Amino acid sequence: MSEPLRAIHDEVEARDLVDAYLTGRLNEAERDEFEAHYFDCAECLEKLEAAEGFREGMLQVAAEDLAKVSAARVGLGLLAALALLSRGRRFALAAALLALIVLPALWLAARNRGLEQRLAEQSASTSGAASRSAALEARLRDVEQTGAAERRRLEEQLAKERGAAAVVPAASPAPQVNIPYFVLAAVRSGEGSREPVNQLRIPNRDGSFLLAVELAIVDYPTYRATLSGPAGRTVWTSGGLHPDSRDTLVILLPARMLDPGLYRLKIAGMEKGGGEVAVGEYPFRVAG
Amino acid sequence: MIAAVRYHRLLPGDGTFMSGRAEATGADSIPDPPSDAMVDLVRRIGLGDPTAEADLVHRFARALRFLLSRLTRDGALAEDLYQETFRRVIEKVRGGELREPERLAGFVCGMARNLFLSSARSGTRRGKWYGDPEETEVAPDPAPGQLASLLARERATAVRRVLGELRNDRDREILSRYYITGDEKEEIRRDFGLSDLHFNRVLFRARQRYKELFERRHAAGREAG
Numbered sequence: 001m002s003e004p005l006r007a008i009h010d011e012v013e014a015r016d017l018v019d020a021y022l023t024g025r026l027n028e029a030e031r032d033e034f035e036a037h038y039f040d041c042a043e044c045l046e047k048l049e050a051a052e053g054f055r056e057g058m059l060q061v062a063a064e065d066l067a068k069v070s071a072a073r074v075g076l077g078l079l080a081a082l083a084l085l086s087r088g089r090r091f092a093l094a095a096a097l098l099a100l101i102v103l104p105a106l107w108l109a110a111r112n113r114g115l116e117q118r119l120a121e122q123s124a125s126t127s128g129a130a131s132r133s134a135a136l137e138a139r140l141r142d143v144e145q146t147g148a149a150e151r152r153r154l155e156e157q158l159a160k161e162r163g164a165a166a167v168v169p170a171a172s173p174a175p176q177v178n179i180p181y182f183v184l185a186a187v188r189s190g191e192g193s194r195e196p197v198n199q200l201r202i203p204n205r206d207g208s209f210l211l212a213v214e215l216a217i218v219d220y221p222t223y224r225a226t227l228s229g230p231a232g233r234t235v236w237t238s239g240g241l242h243p244d245s246r247d248t249l250v251i252l253l254p255a256r257m258l259d260p261g262l263y264r265l266k267i268a269g270m271e272k273g274g275g276e277v278a279v280g281e282y283p284f285r286v287a288g
Numbered sequence: 289m290i291a292a293v294r295y296h297r298l299l300p301g302d303g304t305f306m307s308g309r310a311e312a313t314g315a316d317s318i319p320d321p322p323s324d325a326m327v328d329l330v331r332r333i334g335l336g337d338p339t340a341e342a343d344l345v346h347r348f349a350r351a352l353r354f355l356l357s358r359l360t361r362d363g364a365l366a367e368d369l370y371q372e373t374f375r376r377v378i379e380k381v382r383g384g385e386l387r388e389p390e391r392l393a394g395f396v397c398g399m400a401r402n403l404f405l406s407s408a409r410s411g412t413r414r415g416k417w418y419g420d421p422e423e424t425e426v427a428p429d430p431a432p433g434q435l436a437s438l439l440a441r442e443r444a445t446a447v448r449r450v451l452g453e454l455r456n457d458r459d460r461e462i463l464s465r466y467y468i469t470g471d472e473k474e475e476i477r478r479d480f481g482l483s484d485l486h487f488n489r490v491l492f493r494a495r496q497r498y499k500e501l502f503e504r505r506h507a508a509g510r511e512a513g
Binding site: 016019023032033035036037038039040042045048049050051052053054055056057058059060061062064177178242243244245246 | 326347348350351352354355358391393394396397398401437440441443444446447448450451463464467468469470473488491494495496498499502
């Protein structure tokens with residue numbers, strides 16, 4: 001390795017330029033100089049690739065964990081909704097479930113009784129005729145087998161329905177892959193009445209999606225995000241938010257939260273004294 | 289005819305964008321870059337030496353893919369810009385517009401960055417969608433491609449394993465705050481009472497282990513394939 005290159009490498013190590021570059025902590029001149037260096041330096045490029053891959057992997061892990069937590073919350077929400085039902089409604093729900101179990105059983109019992117009665121009548125009318133009796137016995141067995149098969153089918157159907165009813169409150173917290181990711185563009189003042197350039201097509205209404213907004217101003221300790229829907233109705237708001245190292249706020253939203261229509265995401269910087277200063281507005285349309 | 293050349297095809301192995309890996313352009317294959325070599329390369333391109341363009345691509349392909357992948361976060365757009373960067377660089381070098389040949393590396397990455405900025409401003413590329421709202425039916429699908437998703441899963445698997453192998457929660461917390469929350473290094477160091485050296489060691493160990501695991505998975509994938 002040449003002397004000038006070794007000197008540059010020493011500086012890369014000493015100032016941890018790899019991380020500083022990846023996290024955007026170099027100024028423009030330093031960034032350009034480092035890029036020109038690693039463009040022809042395999043050692044630094046390898047370090048960059050490993051560090052970038054690890055960083056991306058950490059973010060991917062965080063996104064997956066977040067999706068799991070989100071799905072688990074939905075399940076808890078359903079259980080909570082069940083707990084909030086009045087006693088009368090809970091009894092009604094229990095009665096409905098009980099009816100699902102009992103009614104098919106009663107129907108089967110009644111049908112069996114009918115079959116037994118018919119068998120008895122036929123047996124009485126054919127006493128003395130051995131061949132007819134044997135035929136009737138065979139038919140009886142067939143009928144019983146048919147009845148048993150029918151019963152098994154109904155029991156399986158019942159079990160499935162009961163299983164489905166039990167699964168609803170505990171929606172499985174499966175990890176989500178390929179979560180739709182939208183980077184929202186801010187609008188300048190005076191563009192409020194135009195059709196927004198941010199057009200969101202959410203492929204799966206049962207899933208979640210990510211909204212990312214790049215903040216032009218990052219001078220505040222924390223930020224508040226407020227999402228308002230048609231007619232200015234506030235859909236969601238949250239304070240104490242910190243942008244990531246790229247000055248970006250990334251928000252995971254359940255798709256069902258937003259029906260098709262116009263929305264506006266407002267970001268405000270929260271001053272130490274408690275005041276809020278508007279930082280950016282991001283109108284978008286959720287396509288139907 | 290510059291425009292007719294598909295520069296990535298000059299590379300053996302046709303490296304992948306999102307992984308940051310490129311076959312056969314490994315660390316050992318690129319020699320130290322004395323400025324004489326750059327000057328010679330520029331001179332050969334200027335003379336129309338057909339092997340010089342291939343040498344240029346071989347030398348800068350991997351770094352250019354890395355830079356464009358970071359800038360665009362979009363494999364298709366990065367591929368477009370990759371082609372365009374080499375096309376323009378060769379055009380300008382042939383036209384004698386590179387006044388300091390020893391700065392060829394900086395010229396290539398500067399060209400890539402400028403093309404990316406133009407693309408973002410014009411909104412005609414496939415990256416972020418700045419298009420006419422009335423034409424949203426032709427807006428690009430924001431979902432990542434299959435390859436990008438596969439690589440993301442592989443990266444996540446390797447990172448989970450690295451995190452699982454860490455001996456203490458403190459190191460996990462440090463990595464999480466640095467890479468996910470985006471906290472400043474000094475703040476994290478102060479909170480955990482770590483020296484600069486110690487902090488860097490935690491990061492270095494985690495990244496090295498990640499690199500080993502990721503490369504092992506890739507090698508296994510290649511053998512299986």
